[in-house]
Amino acid sequence: MRLPFFPVPAEGETVFSVVGRCAERLGIANHELMSILIGQRYVKTLFSPLPGYLAKIALAMPNGHPWQDISLLIKHHTALPYFTYFHPSDKRQLTFKMLSKAESPRPIIVGMGLTMYRTPPSPKSPRFCLKCINEQIVNYGFAYFLVAHQLPGVSVCWKHDQVLCDGCNNCGRYPLPGKKLTMPGQCLCNSFQPTAVSTHYVTAGAKWLARNSAYLLDSRPPGDAPIDKLRNGVILSGFGKGSLVEYPRLASAIEAQLGLKVLSSINYSVSENGKPSAWLRRYFSHAKTGRKLSTIAGLLILAAAFESIQDFENNITITRNTADSTSVPSEIAPPEKWKLNLQNTLNNYGFRISSCAAALNTTTWKIAATARDQNIHIPLSSHATQRIGIKRLAQIIRQLENGIQKKQIMNDHKVSEWSLLLIELSYPNLSIVRKKKTSDILLQRHRKVITDLLVEIPDATRSDVLKRFPGIYDYMIKKDKAWFQSMIAKTRGQQPDRREPRLDWQDIDYKLSKAITESAKLLLSSDIKLKRITVTTLLSEHGELQRYTTQPARFPMTTEVLNEFVETKEQYLLRKVSWGIKQLIAADLEISINSLRRMCGIPARKLDPYIDEIRSLIYRFGGQVAKRSKLEE
Structure with missing residues (x-):
C-alpha cells in the first residue's frame, strides 16, 4: 500500500525517527502505522543497527519521496556504511544488496559479526544531543534522532562535544512504555529532565571516536583490500619492524591517543597483563582468513597511526600515486629477479658469496639466506673450516640437528651467526632438519x-x-x-551436586522391584481373566510409571525384574492358548481351532501360525483333538 503522505527525512536522520514523526503527524497509533508500512505491528526491527523491511518501506512511499530510491535510504539513513567501511568492495556490495531485500536483518547482523562486537553495535535506548535538538527545532521545527549518535562506542556528540542523552530522569530511558516511537525531548511527565548515557566521558579520545565514527557514514570506502592498506599504513607510520607489526608499541599508541577511560567504557582494552590483547594481535590475521572484522577495532588501530580517517584516506591516495617509486611493505611481495636464477649466478662466480653479492648489487646476507631457503649447496671454505675447527664443527652440527637455539650455540662455541649460516649452506638438509x-x-x-x-x-x-x-x-x-x-573442553561441565539426596532411591527401587515381582506372579497364576504383563501394566499398578520412564537409571533392580516378567506378544498368546486348552479339558470338550478361538477370544488367523505349538500343548495337558480339525495330524 502506497501512503498518501510521509515526512521527508532530514540529513542523517534514522529510519525509526522518520517513522515516529509520521505517526505524530497522522495522529495514529504506532502499531497501526507499522501494519500499513511494513505489514507487521512491531517497531523493534526499526531500532536495529541495520533496520529491516526497507524494501517494503520504499514501496510504501508516496510518489516523489526520496526513499523510493532504496539505495539512498540505506546509504544516508542507516549505519551500513559505517559497518562495512573496512570490508572488501565485493563483500560490501553483497551486504548492501542483501539488506535492500531482507525483511529480518538478523541473518545479516550475525553474518557481519555485529553480535560479536565487544561493545553493543547499537544502544538499547536511542541517543540524542540537547544542543542538536535545539538547533533542529530552530531550523526545521521538529527534533529527530541522528544515525551518527547511534554508532557503537559513541557517547559524545561529534558536533558539539557534549554528552549524549537517552531518556528522561522521571519517565525512564527511550523508548518509553506505551510510546515506542518517542521523539527526542519528549516524555510522559511534561517536565523533561534529560538522562545522560552511563559512559559519559568527554575526553579527547571520546571526541576523536565520535568525530571519526560519524565521518565513516559519508566517507568513500578505501576500495579493495582495505585491511591491507591499514596494515601498510600502520607499518609506514613507524609501528613495524620490517614487514611485521609491532603490537606492543601499537597498543601503547592506542592508549595514548584514546585514553584508558574510553577503551574501558567500550570494552576494548588493548593490553592484558602487560601484553597486547588477543583481539589486537589477531585483527590483521583474521582479515587474511576471511574472519568477521569489527569496524570499531579498525578505528582504534587507525587512531594510533593517523590523525583521522581523512588523514588515512589521504595517505592511501599518496601511496597509490607513488606506488611505482616507493616500496610499500606487503605480506606477499614479488620476488627480486636475481632470486629466480641464483643457482646459476653462484655457479658462475664459483660459489663465492661476496663476488656474487657485488655483481647483483645486494648484500652477502641476502645471498646466503636466499641460497639456504632454496636449498642450494655452497661448500664450506677451507679457511672457515680451519677457523671453526673439525671437532667444534661436528658439535655445532649436532646441536643444530637437535634444535638448540642459535644464540646458545653462538655462546657455547664463540662463533658468529654468519658462521652458522655458512655451516647450514654446506649441509643443505641441515636447515630442514633443524626447523623440524x-x-x-x-x-x-x-x-x-x-x-x-x-x-x-x-x-x-x-x-x-x-x-x-x-x-x-x-x-x-x-x-x-x-x-x-x-x-581442553569447550565449556566447563556442570558442577556435581553436593546436596544430600532428598529421596532414598535405592530403597524405592528395592521396594518397587519386590512389589512388581508379586504382581507379575499373581497375573501369571490367575485363571479368571488373563492380562498381558507389560512395563506399563506393572508400573501403573504401583503408580511409578512416570518416575521410572523419566529416570530409569535410578531403578536397576526394577529393570531386572521387568526384563524377567514382561511378555512379548507371542509369549502372551501362547499363555492365553494354554489357559484356553485347560478350560476346554476341564469342560470335557474336544479341542479344535474354532473352539479354542472362542474360548480364548483370539482370531483364528492369529492361531494358524502356531498349530504345532498348540498341538503339543494339548497332548501335554492330556486333551483330545476334535476330528477333522486342523489340529488333527
Whole structure:
C-alpha cells in the first residue's frame, strides 16, 4: 500500500525517527502505522543497527519521496556504511544488496559479526544531543534522532562535544512504555529532565571516536583490500619492524591517543597483563582468513597511526600515486629477479658469496639466506673450516640437528651467526632438519603448558587458556588443533551436586522391584481373566510409571525384574492358548481351532501360525483333538 503522505527525512536522520514523526503527524497509533508500512505491528526491527523491511518501506512511499530510491535510504539513513567501511568492495556490495531485500536483518547482523562486537553495535535506548535538538527545532521545527549518535562506542556528540542523552530522569530511558516511537525531548511527565548515557566521558579520545565514527557514514570506502592498506599504513607510520607489526608499541599508541577511560567504557582494552590483547594481535590475521572484522577495532588501530580517517584516506591516495617509486611493505611481495636464477649466478662466480653479492648489487646476507631457503649447496671454505675447527664443527652440527637455539650455540662455541649460516649452506638438509626439530620442541613446550594447566585446573576450558596464554592458544589452534581440542573442553561441565539426596532411591527401587515381582506372579497364576504383563501394566499398578520412564537409571533392580516378567506378544498368546486348552479339558470338550478361538477370544488367523505349538500343548495337558480339525495330524 502506497501512503498518501510521509515526512521527508532530514540529513542523517534514522529510519525509526522518520517513522515516529509520521505517526505524530497522522495522529495514529504506532502499531497501526507499522501494519500499513511494513505489514507487521512491531517497531523493534526499526531500532536495529541495520533496520529491516526497507524494501517494503520504499514501496510504501508516496510518489516523489526520496526513499523510493532504496539505495539512498540505506546509504544516508542507516549505519551500513559505517559497518562495512573496512570490508572488501565485493563483500560490501553483497551486504548492501542483501539488506535492500531482507525483511529480518538478523541473518545479516550475525553474518557481519555485529553480535560479536565487544561493545553493543547499537544502544538499547536511542541517543540524542540537547544542543542538536535545539538547533533542529530552530531550523526545521521538529527534533529527530541522528544515525551518527547511534554508532557503537559513541557517547559524545561529534558536533558539539557534549554528552549524549537517552531518556528522561522521571519517565525512564527511550523508548518509553506505551510510546515506542518517542521523539527526542519528549516524555510522559511534561517536565523533561534529560538522562545522560552511563559512559559519559568527554575526553579527547571520546571526541576523536565520535568525530571519526560519524565521518565513516559519508566517507568513500578505501576500495579493495582495505585491511591491507591499514596494515601498510600502520607499518609506514613507524609501528613495524620490517614487514611485521609491532603490537606492543601499537597498543601503547592506542592508549595514548584514546585514553584508558574510553577503551574501558567500550570494552576494548588493548593490553592484558602487560601484553597486547588477543583481539589486537589477531585483527590483521583474521582479515587474511576471511574472519568477521569489527569496524570499531579498525578505528582504534587507525587512531594510533593517523590523525583521522581523512588523514588515512589521504595517505592511501599518496601511496597509490607513488606506488611505482616507493616500496610499500606487503605480506606477499614479488620476488627480486636475481632470486629466480641464483643457482646459476653462484655457479658462475664459483660459489663465492661476496663476488656474487657485488655483481647483483645486494648484500652477502641476502645471498646466503636466499641460497639456504632454496636449498642450494655452497661448500664450506677451507679457511672457515680451519677457523671453526673439525671437532667444534661436528658439535655445532649436532646441536643444530637437535634444535638448540642459535644464540646458545653462538655462546657455547664463540662463533658468529654468519658462521652458522655458512655451516647450514654446506649441509643443505641441515636447515630442514633443524626447523623440524625446533618446531617439535616448541610443540612439546606448548603441550606441557597445557598439561600443567590441567593439573592446576582439572576442568579448565578453552576460554581459560585464551585468557592466561593467548599466544599459546593461537599457536595450538593453528598447529595442533586436534590434540588441543581433545585435551581442553569447550565449556566447563556442570558442577556435581553436593546436596544430600532428598529421596532414598535405592530403597524405592528395592521396594518397587519386590512389589512388581508379586504382581507379575499373581497375573501369571490367575485363571479368571488373563492380562498381558507389560512395563506399563506393572508400573501403573504401583503408580511409578512416570518416575521410572523419566529416570530409569535410578531403578536397576526394577529393570531386572521387568526384563524377567514382561511378555512379548507371542509369549502372551501362547499363555492365553494354554489357559484356553485347560478350560476346554476341564469342560470335557474336544479341542479344535474354532473352539479354542472362542474360548480364548483370539482370531483364528492369529492361531494358524502356531498349530504345532498348540498341538503339543494339548497332548501335554492330556486333551483330545476334535476330528477333522486342523489340529488333527
